[in-house]
Amino acid sequence: MGPQALPPVLLLLLLCRAGSPFRICAFNTQRFAQGKADKADVMDIFVKILSRCDIAVLQEVMDAKGKAVPTLVAALNSFDSSGPYNYLTSPLLGRGNYQERYVFIYRVHKTRLLDSYTYEDNHPDRLDVFAREPFIVRFTVPSKALPDVVLIPQHTMPSKAEAEIDALYDVFLDVQARWNTEEMIFLGDFNADCGYVAKKRWGQIRLRQQPGFHWLIGDKADSTVRENTRCAYDRIVVHGERCLGAVIPGSAQPFNFPKEYGLSEEEALKVSDHYPVEVELDTACWGLPPTGPTGLVLLALAVSSGSGYGI
Known part of the structure; x- marks a missing residue:
């Protein structure tokens, strides 16, 4: 028997x-271009950070020739056999000579890219608000309760942070109308602290005040590498009941990579002056009865x- x-x-x-949890990260890579891609010690830390993420949304990628990002993804695929990873880059975005890309790096066996578009910054009441318009991407999620989610990155211009964060509500309405979905995650370097957003102004910022938006990285967080600063610049904001219900409580936080990898401040600043921020979605038995x-x-x-x- x-x-x-x-x-x-x-x-x-x-x-x-x-x-296993599905981890989504956002990382201001501080002028990532070929110069950083050519430094083996810097790339070693980048691939260690990115290998923790199922989708990583990079900002301040200044890869005008389009060579540094493929180099980074190739190094990531060589480092992490649990991939493979693919990527999607936005057009160069910005005013004048200062232009950046948003870059999405994702594990192809855990998610699939469904659609993308660059937000048209032509709202009749607020023309050309964004220095770098959001590049919006819709991905599948390994869940029956939350089959897909829209990621909306934003790297604000510090001097215009209040206006740009507020205008993300217009982006929300645009995505809602285009794709008929409520399930969205806004993420990135909002410059949402330390003088760029006055405390008295939060009451007028629609992304903060309208119901249904949940700010997972709080005002007291620190997403900066420098020891003499403590600023919650980088944020993650979730909208949609299914999306919020999928978030693992307490998982949204900055990732202190210098501490994790034993780096001095000087060594860490060669990578970036920001910590990545991240959130985990629960993929275990979603859709089961209570x-x-x-x-x-x-x-x-x-x-x-x-x-x-x-x-």
């Missing part, structure tokens, strides 16, 4: 624990009937 089979409910609950007696009965019925509910 073979070993006794596990009860179906227990078996399913054990399988649920096997799910726990408790009723939920367990439904689970048992689902497994015994072979319906595979929520799997």
Whole structure:
């Protein structure tokens, strides 16, 4: 007689624990271009940071010739065999000679790029608000409860941070109308602290005041590398009940890479003067009925009937 089979409910609950979180990161790479790509010690830290992320959204990528990003992704694929990684870059965005790209680097076996567009900064009441317009991308998520999510990065001009953060609400309305979705994550270097956004102005910023927006990185966080600064420049803001419900509590935070990798401040500043910020989405048994007696009965019925509910 073979070993006794596990009860179906227990078996399913054990399988649920096997799910791994889906991590989304945003990182101001501080003028990332070929000069940084040519430095082996700097690239070593970059690939270690990015290998932690299923989707990484890079800002301040000043790769005008389009060679530094492919070099970075190739190094990442060589470093991390759990990939492969692919990437998508925005057009060069900015005014005058100062132009940047937003870059999305993602694991192709865990997510799929569905669509993208550059926001047209032509709102009749607020023309040309953004120094660098949002480049908006929709990705799949490994979940039946949250099949996809829209990522909206923003790197604000410090002197215009208040106006740009407020105008992200117009971007929200534009995405909502275009793709008929509520599930969005705004992320990036908002310059949302330390003199660039006055405390008394938060009450007039729609992305902060309108219902349904959840600021996961708080005002007391520190996303700066320099030891003599403490500023919550970089933020993650979630909209949508399903998206918020997927967030693992406490997972949204800056990633202190100098501490993690034993770097001095001088060594860390060769990489960036910002910490990445990140959030994790729970992919374990999403879509299952609630726990408790009723939920367990439904689970048992689902497994015994072979319906595979929520799997």
